[in-house]
Amino acid sequence: MTLWIAIAIAVALTALWLTRPFLHRAQSESNEAEHAISIYRDQREEVQRDAESGLITAAERDAAEQEIESRALRAARLLDTGISVTRRAPLTAAGLGLLACAGAVGLYASMGAPDAVDQPLAERRTAILERQAASGDLESQAMLMIERGETEPESFEKWWTLARSHAAVGDYASAADAYRRAAELSDDDPAVLSAYAEALTLANGNKVPLAAKLIFSQAVQSGNDPRARYYLALAKAQSQDFEGALADWVQLLGESQAGAPWVPLVRRDIVNMTRFLKRDLAAVLPDATEAELARAALPVQQPVQTASASDPAQESARLAAALEADPKDWQGWIRLARLRAGAGSAEEAGAALTAAREHFAGAPFVLGKIDEVAAELGLAQRQVARGPSDEDVAAAASLSEEERDQMVRGMVDGLAARLEGRPDDLEGWLMLIRSYAVLQEAEAAQQAVRDASRAFEADAAKRRQIAQTADSLGIPPVQ
Numbered sequence: 001m002t003l004w005i006a007i008a009i010a011v012a013l014t015a016l017w018l019t020r021p022f023l024h025r026a027q028s029e030s031n032e033a034e035h036a037i038s039i040y041r042d043q044r045e046e047v048q049r050d051a052e053s054g055l056i057t058a059a060e061r062d063a064a065e066q067e068i069e070s071r072a073l074r075a076a077r078l079l080d081t082g083i084s085v086t087r088r089a090p091l092t093a094a095g096l097g098l099l100a101c102a103g104a105v106g107l108y109a110s111m112g113a114p115d116a117v118d119q120p121l122a123e124r125r126t127a128i129l130e131r132q133a134a135s136g137d138l139e140s141q142a143m144l145m146i147e148r149g150e151t152e153p154e155s156f157e158k159w160w161t162l163a164r165s166h167a168a169v170g171d172y173a174s175a176a177d178a179y180r181r182a183a184e185l186s187d188d189d190p191a192v193l194s195a196y197a198e199a200l201t202l203a204n205g206n207k208v209p210l211a212a213k214l215i216f217s218q219a220v221q222s223g224n225d226p227r228a229r230y231y232l233a234l235a236k237a238q239s240q241d242f243e244g245a246l247a248d249w250v251q252l253l254g255e256s257q258a259g260a261p262w263v264p265l266v267r268r269d270i271v272n273m274t275r276f277l278k279r280d281l282a283a284v285l286p287d288a289t290e291a292e293l294a295r296a297a298l299p300v301q302q303p304v305q306t307a308s309a310s311d312p313a314q315e316s317a318r319l320a321a322a323l324e325a326d327p328k329d330w331q332g333w334i335r336l337a338r339l340r341a342g343a344g345s346a347e348e349a350g351a352a353l354t355a356a357r358e359h360f361a362g363a364p365f366v367l368g369k370i371d372e373v374a375a376e377l378g379l380a381q382r383q384v385a386r387g388p389s390d391e392d393v394a395a396a397a398s399l400s401e402e403e404r405d406q407m408v409r410g411m412v413d414g415l416a417a418r419l420e421g422r423p424d425d426l427e428g429w430l431m432l433i434r435s436y437a438v439l440q441e442a443e444a445a446q447q448a449v450r451d452a453s454r455a456f457e458a459d460a461a462k463r464r465q466i467a468q469t470a471d472s473l474g475i476p477p478v479q
Contacts, residue, residue, distance in 0.1 A: 011104050015097035040072035156185040160192070163199070172203035190223030194231075201231060208235040226252060226262055237273065246273045250284060271296045312343050320352075327359045330417050334373050341377045350379045360410050360417075367414075412439065416448075423455035426462055430469050437473040445475050 044065055051061035163178030179196035186192045197215035201208050208216075213235050219228035233248035253266045267285070271292050274281045281288050281296035288296070316339040323332050333356035340349035356370050412435045419428050429452035436445035449470045456462040470476075 007104075007108075011101050014104075015100045018096050018100055019092075019094070040068050044068050156182055159185060163195070167199060167202075172199050175199040176203055188218070188222065190219040190225040190228070193219040193222070194225040194227040198227060198231065207238060208232075226256060226260070230262060230266060234269075237269075242273060242277055246270065246277065246279075246284070249273070253285075267292065312339055316340055316343065323355075327355070328413055330356060330360055330369070330413070333359075334369065337373060337377065337379075341379070346377070346379060349377060350374075353379060360414055369417075409439075412436070419451075423451075426452075426456070426465070429455065429466065433466070433469055433475070434473065437475065442475065445470075445473070449475055 047056070047061055047064045047068070050056045051058065056064070159178050159182040163175045163182055166172070166175035166178055176196060176199035179192065179199050183189070183192045183196050193215050197212040197219065200212040200215070204212070208231055213232065216225075216228035216232050216235075219225040220232065229248065229252050233245045233252070236242075236248065237245035249266050249270050253263065253270065256263055256266070270285055271281060271288070274284050275296045281293055285292065316336060319332060319336045319339065323329060323336060327333075333352055337349040337352040337356075340346075340352060353370050353374050357367060360367060360370070412432065415428060415432050415435065419425060419432060422428070429448065433445055433448045433452065436442075436448055449466060452466045453463050456466070
């Protein structure tokens with residue numbers, strides 16, 4: 001009824017607006033000639049005032065008045081001299097009003113739905129969802145089931161359907177709430193509990209939370225639910241128990257029928273876990289397909305053939321010759337000792353370590369590494385590297401200049417060796433650069449600057465400090 005009243009008012013207002021010009025009272029209107037002449041009259045009075053105030057001469061006044069009079073006469077001849085009269089036309093107004101009303105009613109009757117029953121917005125929305133669901137729209141079907149499920153709070157079937165509908169549209173948090181109500185109404189059925197815990201897991205980004213783990217455990221104890229067993233194994237994998245997860249998945253697969261819907265997922269995770277653990281898939285999954293074997297296969301690394309692998313004696317000789325030319329390679333001495341010990345020549349291996357000690361007598365770091373290798377090869381008792389004692393300092397005072405130079409050289413070489421193992425020691429690099437500068441070894445100093453800059457490639461402040469030190473020592477900048 002309210003709708004029809006609103007329509008009637010709208011039609012009446014429209015008809016009144018259309019007929020308004022025809023309902024005015026009769027009136028006359030002056031013509032345009034009178035207005036034009038009044039303008040010229042005002043101009044003549046203005047000229048008269050200018051003459052009285054002395055702005056123009058009498059001759060100029062007379063000429064202006066003649067011009068104004070001639071223009072006024074010419075305008076009077078060109079313009080209409082009659083008057084216009086407007087009168088009311090009620091019959092015309094009534095005809096237009098009836099025409100507007102008849103047109104509105106006819107248009108609604110042909111295009112509208114006059115017999116339709118008024119519906120609330122919720123009912124119209126439900127009708128729209130029903131039409132879309134009937135046409136095959138899955139989201140509309142899910143939304144329709146959600147609306148219907150909320151109308152019966154004590155029905156397990158409605159809550160179960162509601163939960164599955166929420167899950168179908170990806171709303172796992174709402175699905176978990178609905179599954180919880182369904183689990184309560186089902187007297188903790190294992191399948192419903194498992195679905196509830198799965199929704200909790202999916203809402204948590206596929207990470208099994210503690211609450212879901214407890215519910216899965218309850219479902220397994222109640223009915224050995226396969227979904228719960230799968231997620232409990234996943235929880236083990238997420239807690240770093242990879243072997244336990246693999247064993248549980250293999251056991252679940254062995255106890256499942258071949259056509260079970262969860263079998264492909266379990267096999268996929270077994271393949272991935274086997275590859276992660278670097279295990280042989282054929283041993284874990286005897287019926288693995290070729291595609292699964294290919295997916296689980298680790299990249300085959302071809303062994304690198306070296307001179308030491310093919311002929312240790314030849315490699316030992318080559319390394320001994322290189323160390324004779326450059327005895328400052330402490331790692332080379334250790335490698336030579338290992339090669340000789342591996343060939344069964346303990347005496348020659350000990351000789352290599354002894355030569356290394358002589359070349360690096362002033363390098364505690366290198367001496368410590370040599371002692372470690374000696375203990376490893378069973379050639380000597382391991383000793384702890386130490387710095388120079390008071391006796392060492394006193395003995396150094398009695399050394400010749402050449403011997404002191406050798407001692408300093410050993411200390412510098414030991415510092416360089418230590419920095420190879422600890423390249424993040426900025427003070428060590430600055431000391432090494434200064435030491436090479438004092439020894440007047442410009443090439444070695446520049447190489448130390450390059451190595452230090454490379455070690456702190458990601459730290460601009462430390463690279464600037466290295467460059468400033470090099471510049472103060474006269475070392476050319478790194479290219």
